[in-house]
Amino acid sequence: MVRCATLVIGPAGAGKSTYCNLMRTHCEAQRRRVHVVNLDPAAEHFRYPVAADIRDLVPLEDVMSELRLGPNGGLIYAMEYLVDNIDWLESELDDLGGDEYVLFDCPGQVELYSHVPAMSRVVSELQRMGFRLASDAPKFVAGVLACLSAMTMLELPHCNVLSKCDLLPNRRLLDELLDADAAVPRARGSTSPASPRRELFTAPALLEDWSMVQFLPLDPRDTDSVDEILAQIDNALQYHEDVEPRDPDERDEDDPEVEEHDES
Numbered sequence: 001m002v003r004c005a006t007l008v009i010g011p012a013g014a015g016k017s018t019y020c021n022l023m024r025t026h027c028e029a030q031r032r033r034v035h036v037v038n039l040d041p042a043a044e045h046f047r048y049p050v051a052a053d054i055r056d057l058v059p060l061e062d063v064m065s066e067l068r069l070g071p072n073g074g075l076i077y078a079m080e081y082l083v084d085n086i087d088w089l090e091s092e093l094d095d096l097g098g099d100e101y102v103l104f105d106c107p108g109q110v111e112l113y114s115h116v117p118a119m120s121r122v123v124s125e126l127q128r129m130g131f132r133l134a135s136d137a138p139k140f141v142a143g144v145l146a147c148l149s150a151m152t153m154l155e156l157p158h159c160n161v162l163s164k165c166d167l168l169p170n171r172r173l174l175d176e177l178l179d180a181d182a183a184v185p186r187a188r189g190s191t192s193p194a195s196p197r198r199e200l201f202t203a204p205a206l207l208e209d210w211s212m213v214q215f216l217p218l219d220p221r222d223t224d225s226v227d228e229i230l231a232q233i234d235n236a237l238q239y240h241e242d243v244e245p246r247d248p249d250e251r252d253e254d255d256p257e258v259e260e261h262d263e264s
């Protein structure tokens with residue numbers, strides 16, 4: 001049985017849950033079954049069918065009121081509680097059955113990916129369960145250091161997504177920014193005083209020089225941009241190597257059909 005999963009991480013409001021729903025819909029249109037698991041104890045609304053929900057194990061409100069913790073302390077406690085009760089997640093994931101591709105919609109708090117070991121322990125446990133993992137971070141350029149921190153802490157293949165590119169008034173500027181070969185000579189050769197725009201050109205280009213961080217633009221209206229991200233993740237996970245081909249007419253009884261799901 002192939003078990004592949006992506007951890008979708010990124011700052012609060014970056015678009016993690018939207019990404020999970022978009023990727024689920026996109027994969028299902030290609031007859032690839034995807035499960036989305038909520039690992040954010042503070043989440044409230046879902047636009048995707050939730051295959052497993054950490055709030056069933058440890059609701060954040062209960063942690064905060066019973067232990068008199070604030071939202072951040074409560075979240076860290078909840079993630080550590082998950083690690084201590086990993087059997088619960090293991091059994092939920094076992095129930096999904098079949099060839100699995102799981103998206104984990106993760107909490108946004110950066111400390112979980114920098115100095116608190118809870119998320120890297122979750123990663124180790126998922127690997128012990130036989131999951132091939134990649135992490136996928138919807139972020140903007142300013143998040144690059146947080147992104148590097150998460151990459152080194154989680155030690156997983158990583159695909160960095162620039163979310164919300166549909167909101168850009170000038171997409172050409174972004175494409176120039178992401179074109180490292182063009183940007184480096186321009187930034188290095190320039191004699192003009194440092195400007196925010198020049199800094200923007202230099203930072204991602206140098207990082208790409210060191211093959212550390214690459215960015216993929218995500219425009220939810222552009223199927224090609226979603227395909228490109230999926231292809232990068234599949235490549236990192238070697239997803240297609242072991243997957244059994246499915247009959248195009250085959251339809252599993254438990255194929256998800258719910259398009260809109262609101263827990264509130």
Ligand SMILES: Nc1nc2c(ncn2[C@@H]2O[C@H](COP(=O)(O)OP(=O)(O)OP(=O)(O)O)[C@@H](O)[C@H]2O)c(=O)[nH]1
Pocket residue numbers: 010011012013014015016017018019040043107108163164165166167218219220
């Ligand atoms: N235009 C546009 N809006 C987006 C995109 N992705 C997310 N949004 C919007 O951004 C807001 C936050 O998106 P979410 O998917 O809830 O972000 P999140 O990272 O899951 O947020 P938290 O779980 O609170 O950390 C919502 O209003 C989304 O509709 C995108 O690619 N384009």
Ligand SMILES: [Mg+2]
Pocket residue numbers: 016017018040043105
């Ligand atoms: Mg979310």
